[in-house]
Amino acid sequence: MHILMLAFKSIVNRKFTIALTVFSIALSIMLLLGVERIRNDARESFASTISGTDLIIGARSGPVQLLLYSVFRIGNPTNNVSWKSYEEIKDHRLVAWTIPFSLGDSHQGFRVLGTNLDYFNHYQYGDQQPLEFSQGKPFSTVYHAVVGADVAKELGYSLEQEIVLAHGTGKVSFVQHADKPFRIVGILRKTGTPVDRTVHVSLEGIEAIHVGWKDGALDLKQPKTVDKTSLLDLQPKTITAVLVGLKSRLAVFRVQRYINEYPKEPLLAALPGVALQELWDTMAIAQQALLAISILVVLVGISGMATAILTSLNERRREMAVLRSVGARPWHIFVLFMGEAGAVMTIASVTGVAALYLAQLIARPIIQTQLGLFLPIHPPSSHELFLLAAAIGTGLLVGLIPAYRAYRYSLADGMTIRL
Amino acid sequence: MMMETDAITIQNLAFQWRKDAAPVLNLPVLQIKRGERVFIMGSSGSGKSTLLSLIGGVLLPQKGTVTVLGQQLNGLSNAQRDSFRAEHIGFIFQMFNLIPYLSVVENVLLPCRFSRRRKQNIENRGHSLQDEAERLLNHLDLPRELLHRSVTELSVGQQQRVAAARALIGSPELVIADEPTSALDADRRASFLKLLLNECAEQNTTLVFVSHDSALEPQFDRSVQLADINNSVN
Numbered sequence: 310m311h312i313l314m315l316a317f318k319s320i321v322n323r324k325f326t327i328a329l330t331v332f333s334i335a336l337s338i339m340l341l342l343g344v345e346r347i348r349n350d351a352r353e354s355f356a357s358t359i360s361g362t363d364l365i366i367g368a369r370s371g372p373v374q375l376l377l378y379s380v381f382r383i384g385n386p387t388n389n390v391s392w393k394s395y396e397e398i399k400d401h402r403l404v405a406w407t408i409p410f411s412l413g414d415s416h417q418g419f420r421v422l423g424t425n426l427d428y429f430n431h432y433q434y435g436d437q438q439p440l441e442f443s444q445g446k447p448f449s450t451v452y453h454a455v456v457g458a459d460v461a462k463e464l465g466y467s468l469e470q471e472i473v474l475a476h477g478t479g480k481v482s483f484v485q486h487a488d489k490p491f492r493i494v495g496i497l498r499k500t501g502t503p504v505d506r507t508v509h510v511s512l513e514g515i516e517a518i519h520v521g522w523k524d525g526a527l528d529l530k531q532p533k534t535v536d537k538t539s540l541l542d543l544q545p546k547t548i549t550a551v552l553v554g555l556k557s558r559l560a561v562f563r564v565q566r567y568i569n570e571y572p573k574e575p576l577l578a579a580l581p582g583v584a585l586q587e588l589w590d591t592m593a594i595a596q597q598a599l600l601a602i603s604i605l606v607v608l609v610g611i612s613g614m615a616t617a618i619l620t621s622l623n624e625r626r627r628e629m630a631v632l633r634s635v636g637a638r639p640w641h642i643f644v645l646f647m648g649e650a651g652a653v654m655t656i657a658s659v660t661g662v663a664a665l666y667l668a669q670l671i672a673r674p675i676i677q678t679q680l681g682l683f684l685p686i687h688p689p690s691s692h693e694l695f696l697l698a699a700a701i702g703t704g705l706l707v708g709l710i711p712a713y714r715a716y717r718y719s720l721a722d723g724m725t726i727r728l
Numbered sequence: 729m730m731m732e733t734d735a736i737t738i739q740n741l742a743f744q745w746r747k748d749a750a751p752v753l754n755l756p757v758l759q760i761k762r763g764e765r766v767f768i769m770g771s772s773g774s775g776k777s778t779l780l781s782l783i784g785g786v787l788l789p790q791k792g793t794v795t796v797l798g799q800q801l802n803g804l805s806n807a808q809r810d811s812f813r814a815e816h817i818g819f820i821f822q823m824f825n826l827i828p829y830l831s832v833v834e835n836v837l838l839p840c841r842f843s844r845r846r847k848q849n850i851e852n853r854g855h856s857l858q859d860e861a862e863r864l865l866n867h868l869d870l871p872r873e874l875l876h877r878s879v880t881e882l883s884v885g886q887q888q889r890v891a892a893a894r895a896l897i898g899s900p901e902l903v904i905a906d907e908p909t910s911a912l913d914a915d916r917r918a919s920f921l922k923l924l925l926n927e928c929a930e931q932n933t934t935l936v937f938v939s940h941d942s943a944l945e946p947q948f949d950r951s952v953q954l955a956d957i958n959n960s961v962n
């Protein structure tokens with residue numbers, strides 16, 4: 310098509326002015342797709358934090374709060390679950406397995422989780438993937454620790470290294486029990502979940518950290534040497550949460566009701582999928598605002614393009630007259646200007662998508678370490694392609710305005726060269 | 729009364745720009761023979777450009793007929809008139825003839841993008857489009873080194889020669905020139921006109937040349953005062 314060739318040459322001729330329009334639209338498209346991509350991938354990464362668990366049980370609070378402190382290891386529980394309740398839940402006839410969680414301590418800013426060997430057997434994330442060791446094995450005594458992949462990498466830990474675990478959750482702990490060193494016996498493979506940022510010890514290990522502590526203060530009367538601690542009765546009296554797997558998923562509501570109506574202490578059983586969705590929904594407004602803003606930015610870019618083409622229209626009226634004189638039809642003029650809008654949108658889309666991948670390549674490691682979100686680099690999803698097509702379609706639709714004006718001009722002017 | 733030898737026949741033509749305005753043109757008759765080089769003279773605002781748009785089929789008269797090369801334009805659709813213009817007529821305007829984003833040669837070859845016939849005419853003579861454009865520009869005395877320059881770097885006189893080459897490319901039967909020399913000084917005007925007339929004579933092209941400058945009149949086969957043939961009351 311000859312007229313599109315002309316449109317192309319005209320664009321090349323004005324490449325610097327057009328480049329500005331293309332640049333702004335490309336940026337807006339990158340923003341739009343970037344926001345959408347983060348929304349979707351974060352959701353997926355989020356939803357795959359835990360899987361295979363039928364119920365999360367903790368002291369009575371909200372499901373979102375329970376999910377936050379047990380699975381995401383953010384914040385602290387207000388109350389605990391007694392050991393006796395835990396044992397009763399464990400022995401319930403519909404329960405296949407349990408994982409006890411005892412949280413509340415930290416190591417160099419990483420959370421310390423007290424649990425038992427069931428954790429390594431039953432904990433699943435993503436698409437029902439079990440935890441795997443990249444080195445070593447599970448803990449087998451009180452002073453053994455298993456660290457997540459990020460802990461090992463960021464703190465430079467290796468097997469057999471001795472570390473000190475402190476009471477409390479601050480990054481810098483006031484009092485560190487240098488006298489109770491733990492030895493790293495295992496390093497977990499990367500999961501892309503909060504497990505990577507956790508130090509795991511046995512439930513007895515957690516008790517050992519606290520021996521000699523009473524109500525958050527050091528009890529000087531208690532003996533607190535390593536040897537003696539090992540010998541004490543370290544059976545915990547309370548834990549923070551329990552993950553439960555059932556023999557049959559069909560029983561999930563029954564067990565949930567049983568826990569929620571548990572007579573001996575106020576407990577809450579949350580369905581992880583429902584709680585995840587609820588947590589995600591609390592962020593929905595912010596996400597939608599972000600999406601709305603990025604759509605508006607695209608519209609601003611597109612109206613900038615329309616303005617630029619409309620402004621050029623007047624000075625191009627003589628070009629239109631010349632084209633008419635050599636036999637161009639008014640709709641050729643229309644196509645000439647539509648071609649320009651089309652080319653701007655196409656180049657901007659390609660540039661925007663390329664910039665998105667570049668930005669993702671650069672930002673990915675930062676997002677992963679800072680936010681714990683694993684954002685995979687994948688080809689554009691059909692949803693992203695739809696957004697892209699919608700942006701191009703809007704650009705073409707808006708491009709109709711200057712093109713139609715040019716068409717009217719060329720009908721009215723004919724071959725008259727207007728200045 | 730219309731003859732096959734006519735390039736242009738206009739009968740009982742009336743044209744007004746707006747319904748409520750007086751007609752700009754009211755021409756009982758105007759005949760231009762094939763191969764004739766006619767000078768049409770008229771003062772500013774007398775309707776010269778309007779007449780040329782009617783001949784080019786961009787405008788249609790409210791009354792009467794315009795027949796060009798045996799084809800009555802009133803009977804054609806808009807699309808047919810646009811393509812008739814591309815196939816048979818070359819235009820030169822007063823100024824700003826050229827498309828700024830095309831090279832000199834691309835400007836000259838522009839009509840070939842819209843007219844298969846004019847392209848064919850060149851190829852039938854065994855020339856390539858490029859060669860033909862260069863040959864014409866050479867005939868019109870445009871220095872070779874300018875061929876691949878941007879047209880915005882040309883002087884006004886050079887631009888008019890490129891426009892003339894574009895009007896003549898592919899041998900259209902009719903060339904219409906709307907004051908092509910009014911932006912040129914006296915020397916350039918004379919040389920431009922000579923080159924244009926020579927080229928038209930060589931290709932046996934009908935030339936309709938419009939101007940208000942009576943000094944050019946002697947070089948044409950015939951001259952027409954628009955005021956003499958136009959019955960409207962301007």
Ligand SMILES: Nc1ncnc2c1ncn2[C@@H]1O[C@H](COP(=O)(O)OP(=O)(O)OP(=O)(O)O)[C@@H](O)[C@H]1O
Nearest residue numbers: 721745752770771772773774775776777778779940
């Ligand atoms: N597009 C238009 N719409 C309305 N009136 C027009 C239009 N073009 C020209 N006219 C009017 O028609 C009349 C003839 O104009 P035209 O351009 O044909 O004159 P001209 O003889 O070519 O003048 P000049 O020598 O200045 O080019 C003028 O009165 C002009 O105002």
Ligand SMILES: [Mg+2]
Nearest residue numbers: 776777778906
């Ligand atoms: Mg005029």
